[in-house]
Amino acid sequence: MLACKSLTKTFNAGQATARPALDGLDLAVNRGDFIVVIGSNGAGKSTLLNTIAGAIEPDTGTLSFDGRDITRLPAHRRAGMIARVFQDPMIGTAAAMTMEENLALAERRGKGHGFGFLLSAGGRKRYRDMLAGLELGMENRLSTPVAQLSGGQRQALSLVMASLSKPSLLLLDEHTAALDPRTADLVMTMTRRLVAEQALTTLMVTHNMRQAIETGNRLVMMDAGRVRDDIHGIEKSSLTPADLVDKFKIENDRMLLGS
Numbered sequence: 251m252l253a254c255k256s257l258t259k260t261f262n263a264g265q266a267t268a269r270p271a272l273d274g275l276d277l278a279v280n281r282g283d284f285i286v287v288i289g290s291n292g293a294g295k296s297t298l299l300n301t302i303a304g305a306i307e308p309d310t311g312t313l314s315f316d317g318r319d320i321t322r323l324p325a326h327r328r329a330g331m332i333a334r335v336f337q338d339p340m341i342g343t344a345a346a347m348t349m350e351e352n353l354a355l356a357e358r359r360g361k362g363h364g365f366g367f368l369l370s371a372g373g374r375k376r377y378r379d380m381l382a383g384l385e386l387g388m389e390n391r392l393s394t395p396v397a398q399l400s401g402g403q404r405q406a407l408s409l410v411m412a413s414l415s416k417p418s419l420l421l422l423d424e425h426t427a428a429l430d431p432r433t434a435d436l437v438m439t440m441t442r443r444l445v446a447e448q449a450l451t452t453l454m455v456t457h458n459m460r461q462a463i464e465t466g467n468r469l470v471m472m473d474a475g476r477v478r479d480d481i482h483g484i485e486k487s488s489l490t491p492a493d494l495v496d497k498f499k500i501e502n503d504r505m506l507l508g509s
């Protein structure tokens with residue numbers, strides 16, 4: 251479905267601070283994949299998500315979506331097919347607008363209907379049902395401004411909004427990292443459920459090894475702007491924390507040795 255081929259990106263190219271963020275990265279995402287992306291700081295995980303979303307243009311390489319070259323397609327023209335939830339709960343929702351207004355806008359996202367939206371009784375009921383399923387007590391607060399929600403509630407809302415736009419690809423960029431452990435677990439449970447129910451093709455970046463083990467059908471390990479490991483099938487499902495620590499150690503040793 252999505253093919254990243256030989257992607258490169260160097261920030262501050264030509265300057266002393268230049269360092270490749272993507273260095274010939276290849277990744278093929280199949281429809282229905284739930285890929286967890288891990289890697290040490292600076293491995294290029296966010297740059298990869300930004301490149302897929304169109305927020306960053308690669309220096310070289312190509313991105314194609316269902317066979318169509320989207321390498322130079324601007325972010326707003328990908329909005330109908332790609333949804334994203336960020337680490338910061340303050341990004342992704344409009345604070346001054348109510349929950350239902352945010353949800354209605356999300357539903358229209360990328361559909362080219364401008365900013366006009368109408369909240370129907372049917373829409374409200376649907377939003378209420380979706381929020382009730384989260385078990386965060388948000389379903390009776392549809393007319394509450396988002397600014398009054400907790401960080402976890404905002405992330406949960408961002409997720410529901412992302413899924414409402416029925417994206418072909420969902421990008422989750424450490425979306426639970428800013429939450430307390432209990433709320434992070436709740437949001438992860440909800441993430442797995444939404445992704446499974448809607449069969450959303452998903453790429454999730456995390457530093458949380460437990461999440462990496464318990465989530466998704468593929469585990470992609472990035473290092474120095476490339477995919478170093480792509481674990482799937484039985485190997486993924488039987489992965490233990492010790493295996494992952496070992497793999498990471500090997501990657502880090504390799505990095506230190508410069509290979």
Ligand SMILES: Nc1ncnc2c1ncn2[C@@H]1O[C@H](COP(=O)(O)OP(=O)(O)OP(=O)(O)O)[C@@H](O)[C@H]1O
Pocket residue numbers: 261262269270271289290291292293294295296297298
């Ligand atoms: N806008 C930018 N300007 C300059 N350098 C950047 C920019 N964004 C990323 N980089 C650099 O590119 C490299 C990859 O960064 P990136 O944020 O993609 O890594 P990451 O794997 O997401 O790291 P982390 O786990 O710390 O979030 C790093 O060396 C980083 O300093």
